[in-house]
Amino acid sequence: MSVRREARAYAPASVGNIGVGFDLLGHTIAGPRDTATVRRIAEPTVRIRSIGGDVAGADRLPLAAAENTAGQALISLREKLRLGYGFELELEKGIALGSGLGGSAASCVAAVVAANALLDAPLSRAALYPFALDGESVSSGSRHGDNVAPMLFGGVVMATATRVIELQAPEWLHCVVVHPDQVLETRRARAVLAEPYPLGLVVEQSAHLALFLTGLQRGDADLIREGLQDLLVEPRRAPLIPGFAAVKSAALDSGALGASISGGGPSVFAWFRSAREADAAAAPMRAAFADAGFGSRVYVSPVAGPRAEVIGDDV
Amino acid sequence: MSVRREARAYAPASVGNIGVGFDLLGHTIAGPRDTATVRRIAEPTVRIRSIGGDVAGADRLPLAAAENTAGQALISLREKLRLGYGFELELEKGIALGSGLGGSAASCVAAVVAANALLDAPLSRAALYPFALDGESVSSGSRHGDNVAPMLFGGVVMATATRVIELQAPEWLHCVVVHPDQVLETRRARAVLAEPYPLGLVVEQSAHLALFLTGLQRGDADLIREGLQDLLVEPRRAPLIPGFAAVKSAALDSGALGASISGGGPSVFAWFRSAREADAAAAPMRAAFADAGFGSRVYVSPVAGPRAEVIGDDV
Incomplete structure (x- = not known):
């Protein structure tokens, strides 16, 4: 060999x-x-x-x-x-x-x-x-x-x-990810998180995480919807992303289970109960960034996305 | 009727x-x-x-x-x-x-x-x-x-x-709960939690919660062991419970997956992989409280304990 x-x-x-x-x-x-x-x-x-x-x-x-x-x-x-x-x-x-x-x-x-x-x-x-x-x-x-x-x-x-x-993510779960033409430094996105967090907020966020994980495991959209709400990081980072609030609203108005910031931003993601709902939400989410003065690229994907692979192995 | x-x-x-x-x-x-x-x-x-x-x-x-x-x-x-x-x-x-x-x-x-x-x-x-x-x-x-x-x-x-x-809790999970003859006011136990928590600690605790829930759901003792560690509340409340550290050590030395404070304390609980392990840990856990000068009552129970019931319904 x-x-x-x-x-x-x-x-x-x-x-x-x-x-x-x-x-x-x-x-x-x-x-x-x-x-x-x-x-x-x-x-x-x-x-x-x-x-x-x-x-x-x-x-x-x-x-x-x-x-x-x-x-x-x-x-x-x-x-x-x-x-x-x-x-x-x-x-x-x-x-x-x-x-x-x-x-x-x-x-x-x-x-x-x-x-x-x-x-x-x-x-x-x-x-x-x-x-x-x-x-x-x-x-x-x-x-x-x-x-x-x-x-x-x-x-x-x-x-x-x-x-x-x-x-395990149910196969019906789909996401929209919108990447606006903005630059948000990772360092700055981290800096706003330094101030400590009160117990009440931590407990509420823990409940969200627990609901989210249980919803994912049971394939229960209602639980995912209740859980997919970030009370810790999003409130501090969102002001660094012009247009964020409008894009999130556009997603929720289109039936999103939840929407928040992807990684350190400025991309915004939203989860939906079907590919059809996600497809339909992509345009309004882009439009919301456009209204804030930013062009963007948009991606629609199953939440259970692909993994890294060697190319051409099966040729 | x-x-x-x-x-x-x-x-x-x-x-x-x-x-x-x-x-x-x-x-x-x-x-x-x-x-x-x-x-x-x-x-x-x-x-x-x-x-x-x-x-x-x-x-x-x-x-x-x-x-x-x-x-x-x-x-x-x-x-x-x-x-x-x-x-x-x-x-x-x-x-x-x-x-x-x-x-x-x-x-x-x-x-x-x-x-x-x-x-x-x-x-x-x-x-x-x-x-x-x-x-x-x-x-x-x-x-x-x-x-x-x-x-x-x-x-x-x-x-x-x-x-x-x-x-869902696997039926092999058992706990020991030791209630020492101490009084710990709920109000005091809450007061020590007021100071806010840094993000790093919150993130680590979130990981523990996620591991714990996944371990419970999969019946995976290793995941439960990794998850069952409280970084937020226990470090602040433990000093209010004389003997706590020794009782927790006694539990872990007896093979506990984890041990912490029950509710607002002063009772201490520990989880074990079997009724036999839990039974064997009860005496050393009590002895640790006794060494600190406190008598105690001890309970061994399946983690999947009973629910409230009307008495005599089936008579």
């Missing part, structure tokens, strides 16, 4: 936090994706050959491997597995930078999944999780897996620093 | 909060219980004839119906159902006052369940919940159902102000 020398993989975008599970929950969406091409090279190093793609700012991403989420993930993989060889990496960005759709996580997961296909003994997705976290922490400064974990496993995922738990 | 004139019902004690679900989760235990005897009377009023039982302080409980949790629950029942008749109530306390085992809730639930048996058209348990909450709020000053809801439904229950969700 000859060892494979090159592999390509993609990782989908994701909705981090899902409103009610800050740094804990996430799900992928079909559509936007990052692609990584990884080659095994003789030199015991990781180098990034190029970063391309038609998203703004892709050319400003660091080519130094240790400063790049995908590069760092492969460095971590090489070191911890004590590989005698290295990797050369090409990234193709399809997820807009700073969108709140997990772009840096997707590059990292795509690279890890592609590199895994080049190992003499490829690892399970669960075994790849720590390497993806190592990479993601370059961008976020902390180890939270609410983006990389759903990308590795697909669908809705609960991720702690040590554990990934795949949650 | 003749209308029944008198009914007796009991309600079991409960472990409120279950550590990780403050004001949200609770479960009943077999053993200690309050009993209510309710009579239909012609006068359109609610009166408490007597409060007895062999627990300290039972004779100091208010006989004025509106000041008593059980009395207020029946007042609420009468008024909202517009009953033309009244109720006379006798309470027999079996759950120690101020123990953190839901004593005031149990009186209230026992009274509601007994009175319900006297209605021309008895209500469902779900329909009784608001009346039990009305009663419970006399004692706690707020409407939280983490004690009354498990007593009405049995087992482990998630309770919000408007909703009760019964959670």
Whole structure:
């Protein structure tokens, strides 16, 4: 059996936090994706050959491997597995930078999944999780897996620093994700969260999380609707996203079970009971951002979105 | 069909909060219980004839119906159902006052369940919940159902102000509850919680809650163990309970999945993977309180404990 020398993989975008599970929950969406091409090279190093793609700012991403989420993930993989060889990496960005759709996580997961296909003994997705976290922490400064974990496993995922738990999402659940042409710095989005939270609010939010998880597990739209309300983070971040309130209203007026901020924003997501409802809500949600003066891209996807995959394996 | 004139019902004690679900989760235990005897009377009023039982302080409980949790629950029942008749109530306390085992809730639930048996058209348990909450709020000053809801439904229950969700608890789960001869005022136990909580702690606690709920639902002891850790309330309340740390250590040393404070304390509960483990842990947990200078009573019960029932219905 000859060892494979090159592999390509993609990782989908994701909705981090899902409103009610800050740094804990996430799900992928079909559509936007990052692609990584990884080659095994003789030199015991990781180098990034190029970063391309038609998203703004892709050319400003660091080519130094240790400063790049995908590069760092492969460095971590090489070191911890004590590989005698290295990797050369090409990234193709399809997820807009700073969108709140997990772009840096997707590059990292795509690279890890592609590199895994080049190992003499490829690892399970669960075994790849720590390497993806190592990479993601370059961008976020902390180890939270609410983006990389759903990308590795697909669908809705609960991720702690040590554990990934795949949650069953009913197939009728669909989402709309709207990404406006705004820039919201992750650092600023985090800063507004620093002030501590009173117990009453924490208890109410815990109840929402519990209702949400139970609703998901039972496929009960009413429970999901009651649970999918973020009282902690959204009230503080929403003022940083011009048009947010109108977009959320448009979603709820279109029958959304709930709507909130995707990841660190400025993208907004909403969940619906069917693909038809989600399709119908996309236009009014875009229009609300347009009224606030912002163009946007919109995606409709099953909530149980795809996972990262090697490309061309089945050819 | 003749209308029944008198009914007796009991309600079991409960472990409120279950550590990780403050004001949200609770479960009943077999053993200690309050009993209510309710009579239909012609006068359109609610009166408490007597409060007895062999627990300290039972004779100091208010006989004025509106000041008593059980009395207020029946007042609420009468008024909202517009009953033309009244109720006379006798309470027999079996759950120690101020123990953190839901004593005031149990009186209230026992009274509601007994009175319900006297209605021309008895209500469902779900329909009784608001009346039990009305009663419970006399004692706690707020409407939280983490004690009354498990007593009405049995087992482990998630309770919000408007909703009760019964959670499946694996039958192998058993608990030890130790009630020391200490008094911890509910008011004082609440006061230490006032200072707000940083986001990092809230996020970690949310992860614990999510792991706990998923573990319960999947019957996965490892997930329950990871989840059953209270970072918010226990660190602040534990110093008010002399001996707590030693009792918790004794539980964990005996293989407990987790241990924390029952309700507002001072009782301590621990969960185990089997009745045998729970039985074996009871003595060391008691001994730890004894070392701190406190006698105690100890209960071992399935976590999926009983619900309140009318007594003698099946005779």
